[in-house]
Amino acid sequence: MSASLPTLRDSEAKLQYILLHSAQIFAEQGFKGTSIRDISRATGISLSGLYYYFSSKQKLLYLIQINAFTSILERAYLRLANVEEPQARLRVLVQNHVEYFLSHPNEMKVLSHEEDALEGPYRHEILVIKRRYYDLAREIFEAVTAGAALPPGCSARVAVLSLFGMMNWIYKWHRPRVDPNADELAETIVRIFLHGVLGDTSEEKLMSALKASGVRSD
Amino acid sequence: MSASLPTLRDSEAKLQYILLHSAQIFAEQGFKGTSIRDISRATGISLSGLYYYFSSKQKLLYLIQINAFTSILERAYLRLANVEEPQARLRVLVQNHVEYFLSHPNEMKVLSHEEDALEGPYRHEILVIKRRYYDLAREIFEAVTAGAALPPGCSARVAVLSLFGMMNWIYKWHRPRVDPNADELAETIVRIFLHGVLGDTSEEKLMSALKASGVRSD
Numbered sequence: 376m377s378a379s380l381p382t383l384r385d386s387e388a389k390l391q392y393i394l395l396h397s398a399q400i401f402a403e404q405g406f407k408g409t410s411i412r413d414i415s416r417a418t419g420i421s422l423s424g425l426y427y428y429f430s431s432k433q434k435l436l437y438l439i440q441i442n443a444f445t446s447i448l449e450r451a452y453l454r455l456a457n458v459e460e461p462q463a464r465l466r467v468l469v470q471n472h473v474e475y476f477l478s479h480p481n482e483m484k485v486l487s488h489e490e491d492a493l494e495g496p497y498r499h500e501i502l503v504i505k506r507r508y509y510d511l512a513r514e515i516f517e518a519v520t521a522g523a524a525l526p527p528g529c530s531a532r533v534a535v536l537s538l539f540g541m542m543n544w545i546y547k548w549h550r551p552r553v554d555p556n557a558d559e560l561a562e563t564i565v566r567i568f569l570h571g572v573l574g575d576t577s578e579e580k581l582m583s584a585l586k587a588s589g590v591r592s593d
Numbered sequence: 594m595s596a597s598l599p600t601l602r603d604s605e606a607k608l609q610y611i612l613l614h615s616a617q618i619f620a621e622q623g624f625k626g627t628s629i630r631d632i633s634r635a636t637g638i639s640l641s642g643l644y645y646y647f648s649s650k651q652k653l654l655y656l657i658q659i660n661a662f663t664s665i666l667e668r669a670y671l672r673l674a675n676v677e678e679p680q681a682r683l684r685v686l687v688q689n690h691v692e693y694f695l696s697h698p699n700e701m702k703v704l705s706h707e708e709d710a711l712e713g714p715y716r717h718e719i720l721v722i723k724r725r726y727y728d729l730a731r732e733i734f735e736a737v738t739a740g741a742a743l744p745p746g747c748s749a750r751v752a753v754l755s756l757f758g759m760m761n762w763i764y765k766w767h768r769p770r771v772d773p774n775a776d777e778l779a780e781t782i783v784r785i786f787l788h789g790v791l792g793d794t795s796e797e798k799l800m801s802a803l804k805a806s807g808v809r810s811d
């Protein structure tokens with residue numbers, strides 16, 4: 376183990392360290408363009424040390440992806456636990472998503488660019504957790520729009536996936552020094568989206584929902 | 594030249610044929626994972642035949658990208674030429690974009706995943722044409738929102754890039770047999786977006802703008 380390695384108290388911390396650096400290399404060189412040897416060089420961990428954590432490059436890519444989705448979902452459930460008002464729940468979901476990916480741009484790039492690189496059961500498991508996340512968003516969306524008429528031709532599926540589009544494209548254009556932070560971005564996206572699908576949302580109702588979400592104190 | 598090649602009347606048609614197949618291979622295997630030899634096999638054109646059209650893989654990737662953006666921009670200008678009402682112009686822009694990428698999913702994937710693969714002057718030229726396209730969208734957006742108050746904290750930049758997010762994420766989820774076609778998708782996105790940023794857009798005003806755009810006859 377190289378001297379530059381941080382002190383790693385346990386194997387979970389070491390795994391997180393490996394996943395962090397691997398996501399960075401995959402983001403830079405692509406999954407196909409990266410060898411386990413590259414990972415070994417970047418982490419300062421020997422090949423046999425790495426094989427303790429994953430048996431193949433496929434498994435490593437799977438671990439990066441499942442780890443990202445698990446983190447997002449766990450944080451979302453935790454933050455949503457005490458929020459009941461539907462618009463406030465949507466605000467929490469968007470905030471959680473934008474916050475995670477603004478602080479994990481490499482993981483975002485790997486999730487987006489390498490989703491087809493996974494094979495077999497790994498691919499299936501990622502599809503399952505993505506579906507759980509989509510279902511959560513869809514459920515919140517249905518609660519927000521319950522009783523309201525959606526714009527003509529606008530299905531819940533297209534609306535929810537358009538929301539993901541706004542959120543998931545951010546990594547392509549966001550420049551930390553120039554552009555709004557996660558909090559402001561989440562608020563703008565929720566406003567555009569809620570006004571967009573509900574049309575008649577009053578500013579007062581929106582503000583009270585934003586306050587209820589707990590992500591704004593003013 | 595293999596017998597399976599279509600009759601190619603001139604070199605422009607042949608170039609388009611090469612770009613089409615190369616985009617498909619790059620989309621499947623990635624830019625780094627593809628060799629000129631792979632392109633030669635897939636197109637049935639000899640290596641020396643290919644070198645008549647491009648001198649390097651970098652040049653080929655550049656040609657695919659510049660060709661896509663040039664097509665989108667030319668079609669947008671043509672369609673916008675006789676449309677003056679701002680909301681109708683936005684509808685034309687979105688329709689044009691969604692239509693192009695639903696029918697060119699490989700090009701979409703290459704543009705999105707390989708933008709960092711281009712180097713030097715090629716990279717610069719693509720940035721310039723992308724900027725022209727963004728400026729056109731921004732100009733239309735400014736006309737649509739002239740005099741209106743944007744949602745608090747919502748800059749024109751974030752709004753326009755959120756619109757691109759909705760459009761550019763479609764390739765990730767669109768299933769032709771299940772999901773709406775380009776026409777319906779464009780309409781839904783414009784509705785969500787216009788309601789979203791203007792808030793008070795009445796349905797009648799929107800419908801008349803959609804008719805003025807010429808993309809809906811009903």
